[in-house]
Amino acid sequence: KPGLLSYKGLNLIRNVHKESYLDSLPEIEIRDSDIFVITYPKSGTTWMQYVLALMFHSDELEGDHNKHAMRIVPWIEVEMDHSTTRLPRLFASHLLPSLLPQGLRKRGKIIYFARNPKDVAVSFYHFHNVSRLLEDKEDFNTFLEEFVEGNVFVSSWFDHVKDWYSQMDNFDMLFFTYEEMKKDLKRTIVKVSTFLKKSFDEETLNMIVEKSSFSNMQLTPNANLDTVSPDLFDSSKGRMLRKGKVGDWKTMFTVAQSEKFDKIYKEKMKGLPLEFVWDL
Ligand code: A3P
Numbered sequence: 629k630p631g632l633l634s635y636k637g638l639n640l641i642r643n644v645h646k647e648s649y650l651d652s653l654p655e656i657e658i659r660d661s662d663i664f665v666i667t668y669p670k671s672g673t674t675w676m677q678y679v680l681a682l683m684f685h686s687d688e689l690e691g692d693h694n695k696h697a698m699r700i701v702p703w704i705e706v707e708m709d710h711s712t713t714r715l716p717r718l719f720a721s722h723l724l725p726s727l728l729p730q731g732l733r734k735r736g737k738i739i740y741f742a743r744n745p746k747d748v749a750v751s752f753y754h755f756h757n758v759s760r761l762l763e764d765k766e767d768f769n770t771f772l773e774e775f776v777e778g779n780v781f782v783s784s785w786f787d788h789v790k791d792w793y794s795q796m797d798n799f800d801m802l803f804f805t806y807e808e809m810k811k812d813l814k815r816t817i818v819k820v821s822t823f824l825k826k827s828f829d830e831e832t833l834n835m836i837v838e839k840s841s842f843s844n845m846q847l848t849p850n851a852n853l854d855t856v857s858p859d860l861f862d863s864s865k866g867r868m869l870r871k872g873k874v875g876d877w878k879t880m881f882t883v884a885q886s887e888k889f890d891k892i893y894k895e896k897m898k899g900l901p902l903e904f905v906w907d908l
Pocket of ligand 1: 669675840843845
């Protein structure tokens with residue numbers, strides 16, 4: 629497995645993320661219509677990629693195109709030819725504000741999607757065994773320590789959320805959570821479409837809500853890993869849509885691990901005016 633590459637303090641993946649391309653990213657031109665979904669890994673990126681694909685380029689998900697959601701909403705940090713992408717251009721990213729195209733401070737829209745870090749840790753742990761790009765993890769406790777220290781792909785969850793949250797005013801950005809979306813999918817989709825200034829008739833809206841439900845997406849190859857290159861994922865080891873639950877951490881964390889995590893969380897997130905509360 630290729631291992632991690634530390635790029636300007638952020639852990640990315642060697643072979644996938646090329647330094648010379650990353651160096652050029654801040655200068656890439658941004659258009660008014662560009663839409664970015666930005667997340668820490670395992671926070672529901674695929675979910676938002678799929679919703680955006682349904683909202684803007686749904687024909688590409690099916691029929692002759694038959695594209696995976698992650699090809700319709702590709703990662704900007706992976707080198708590709710952006711010129712052929714239809715408008716609006718849709719991008720996903722795990723990067724921090726300083727590494728992204730700086731034009732985003734004036735143009736384009738950002739959807740930042742965060743999730744309870746304990747559920748992120750559990751989802752991430754399982755994902756290491758499915759991804760051929762990340763090292764297999766045997767012991768959860770060891771992984772949890774690496775996660776807390778930021779010694780994983782995309783480094784520290786705490787730094788990611790803090791960095792983006794505190795820079796919210798510098799971008800045209802909607803900040804919300806996986807938990808909120810789980811609680812009321814339709815309400816969240818309306819909120820996203822209002823933010824993007826895109827209106828849908830009731831029938832289309834209901835179609836988007838229905839297609840982006842966990843049960844539906846789990847059955848959809850273009851939201852899972854089956855149609856993505858087998859060089860990247862071993863789909864026999866697990867699915868992208870694994871459980872899709874809030875609070876799954878309770879099946880993995882011991883009481884001691886949970887208490888220790890809560891303490892670290894409180895310390896690291898101290899002083900951040902977060903308007904939401906995790907069910908830690
Ligand atoms: P679990 O591993 O807890 O099931 P990402 O896309 O950022 O890698 O995040 C993956 C996580 O989002 C997985 O969590 C996956 O199940 C969850 N997810 C993806 N689509 C979802 C949906 N429609 N509803 C609920 N959870 C979803």
